[in-house]
Amino acid sequence: MNTRTIGAEAIAEKGWFGSHKWLILRRVSQLSILALFMLGPLAGLWLVKGNLTYSLTLDILPLTDPYVLLQSLLTGHIPEKLGLIGVAIILAFYFLAGGRVYCSWVCPVNLVTDGAAWMRGRLGIKGGAQLSRNLRYWVLAMTLVVAGASGTIAWELINPVSMLHRGLIFGLGTAWAIVLAVFLLDLFVSQKAWCGHVCPVGAFYSLLGKWSQLRVSAVKRDACNDCMDCFAVCPEPQVIRPALKGAKQNIGPVILSPNCTNCGRCIDVCSKDVFRFGLRASNKAG
């Protein structure tokens, strides 16, 4: 087992709340979005109808998942007006806020895979199958090809992301088994396997957020004491190095990789307050 816990210095420096601020905000965001969807079926309060593939809020605001809609387009179907307005709103939001904000602030599977990562740490499970970080883009391409070739939105037949969310709202059935499979994959087979290597939804949102404005920035990277806590806690640790260590090569300090989920855990876990949220435009080397 680890002799020191990740973020121990930050807790000592900033207190427990100070070093879990973004994590707490993220859980609040994830759970309240889920709660908004579930208020209807559980309490009869219909603020939001539908699920993450398409929802109608207060009978006026349509929101459409662009990845599912793209697959539908590839089957040769043109959606109705509400579906198109919904997709425009979502595209604009994630284009600015960072595509993978969806992954860390909205997606219900994040709770499952974060749970697996936590348990993996507690049980001291190390190693496992080596998956390429690019695998997800292959899976993404495959789902699009299969949609076009089969004429059906095939990925939605097995997509654990929509299955879990839809299941919680409309009835889970045996979808729990698929969610459990994702949990076990992350726990035993390979670290951060689903969200960081396989999931095509995340891959799609990565591409969508390639030029996003809201980014994490290592503004005080000179203060970095190489404790490596940010690397240990980050779901996509490869994105940090160029920004944190790029001063000599005149790179950074903004994390530009679209794989960054803007989860803010690096901000929490740093005792030196190296990171904070900023804008892409503020990326001046220094």
Added chain:
Amino acid sequence: MGGSNKTPGAKQASRRRFLIDMAKSACGVGLLGGGLSLYAKQAGALPPLAIRPPGALAEPDFQGACIRCGLCVRDCPYNILELAKPEQRVATGTPYFVARNLPCEMCEDIPCVKACPTGALDHALTDINKSKMGLAVLVDHETCLNFLGLRCDVCYRICPLIDKAITLDPLHNPRTGKHAMLLPTVHSDQCTGCGKCEKACVLEEAAIKVYPIKLAKGELGHHYRLGWEEKRKAGKSLIDDQNIIDLPDRMPGPEDGK
């Protein structure tokens, strides 16, 4: 990773690793894609008793158009629709109903169609009486009470398009020799497939059922002509009576059977 300052051997090794990684990803994902395609093909077959909501596109198109949001389920005032769970034989997440449990109530404003954001439920459907969710078929002539000579008539009475989609057609009852049977007869040009008849059928297992139109309907050969209709259209018989060769009728006689 600048390859310029590497030795040729290291360069070769890294290229080799890159190619092997590519092959691993491509093969793994290719297998997954192949499996997914086969599963999608199986999931494309809708079981006969699962009926899509009004205005649903033909099944293959529907599965490309429906994004499984469940808005139709939410806006159905009678809560008859549900989204398929993974263990059910309907494509996961798509809406359907089973008429024997709860039939479509045929709302005049068709809220389920209006709610659909993609047009998987076709917004061109504005008159619920024109919907074609399926077609009722009196599948069992042996147990239907009207076929047994009784006056059950329940399917006929409950039909929202009574005397149009279902009529009672009299026929001589050969069993008693002196009564009539009033046979519930479905007319495919009027039936919407709402399933009220199937729900209402008093038998343990309904004798009248709603099936997908493709299963329920026969189809004449396209070259077939109905002589009596051609005669009506032409205003006269199309056969030239004068030149018809009248072959001698062969009557069974005492010589037969030798």
